[in-house]
Amino acid sequence: SQQGEEDPQALSIQEGENATMNCSYKTSINNLQWYRQNSGRGLVHLILIRSNEREKHSGRLRVTLDTSKKSSSLLITASRAADTASYFCATAANSGYSTLTFGKGTMLLVSP
Amino acid sequence: DAGVTQSPTHLIKTRGQQVTLRCSPKSGHDTVSWYQQALGQGPQFIFQYYEEEERQRGNFPDRFSGHQFPNYSSELNVNALLLGDSALYLCASSWRQGATPNYGYTFGSGTRLTVV
Numbered sequence: 757s758q759q760g761e762e763d764p765q766a767l768s769i770q771e772g773e774n775a776t777m778n779c780s781y782k783t784s785i786n787n788l789q790w791y792r793q794n795s796g797r798g799l800v801h802l803i804l805i806r807s808n809e810r811e812k813h814s815g816r817l818r819v820t821l822d823t824s825k826k827s828s829s830l831l832i833t834a835s836r837a838a839d840t841a842s843y844f845c846a847t848a849a850n851s852g853y854s855t856l857t858f859g860k861g862t863m864l865l866v867s868p
Numbered sequence: 869d870a871g872v873t874q875s876p877t878h879l880i881k882t883r884g885q886q887v888t889l890r891c892s893p894k895s896g897h898d899t900v901s902w903y904q905q906a907l908g909q910g911p912q913f914i915f916q917y918y919e920e921e922e923r924q925r926g927n928f929p930d931r932f933s934g935h936q937f938p939n940y941s942s943e944l945n946v947n948a949l950l951l952g953d954s955a956l957y958l959c960a961s962s963w964r965q966g967a968t969p970n971y972g973y974t975f976g977s978g979t980r981l982t983v984v
Binding site: 791796797798799800801804832839844846855856857858860861 | 874901903906907908909910911912913916922926948956958960973974975976977978980
């Protein structure tokens with residue numbers, strides 16, 4: 757079963773614009789991770805935020821986590837055509853012995 | 869440093885047949901997890917292997933089985949294939965079962981299985 761739900765399901769923007777994707781989940785977590793998937797191939801880990809963190813940055817990525825609302829957001833600033841991909845949030849219930857529960861993803865299209 | 873390697877890349881099987889998919893984890897990783905991703909969906913956890921034993925299992929029937937070898941590589945076997953088993957099968961490796969801080973899990977490129 758899916759834990760998270762990403763919103764929107766699809767997002768189309770121009771190069772240089774910012775892209776914001778949201779994720780909601782249902783149960784308590786140890787950490788939340790965001791992954792990118794190009795053309796239905798392997799997943800690439802983008803960023804991990806722990807339950808005791810509220811915000812994290814990595815390059816052009818900014819992730820926030822609100823455990824009281826069971827939600828997270830991923831912001832990609834100054835988008836590029838190469839950012840076109842599907843983005844998934846995944847939650848881990850425990851720090852160890854943990855597996856990932858994924859949402860259905862957001863398809864991002866960045867047009868030149 | 870090689871990442872996660874999966875083989876084959878694509879596979880076409882007939883309903884009722886059996887299939888074996890293979891995964892070599894990233895160097896230094898000892899845990900392998902398998903996920904099934906149907907078209908348009910997020911990956912769903914099948915099972916996880918650590919120290920050559922199945923440690924956790926998702927909501928998948930017994931037709932799905934696996935194995936981990938002493939070199940940490942793993943196989944996923946699916947018996948009596950159904951049309952609904954058509955999906956991308958992803959292997960993810962990690963160290964000591966949990967996500968490595970700041971790096972998450974390392975995924976392979978997947979095996980695309982088509983059942984006809």
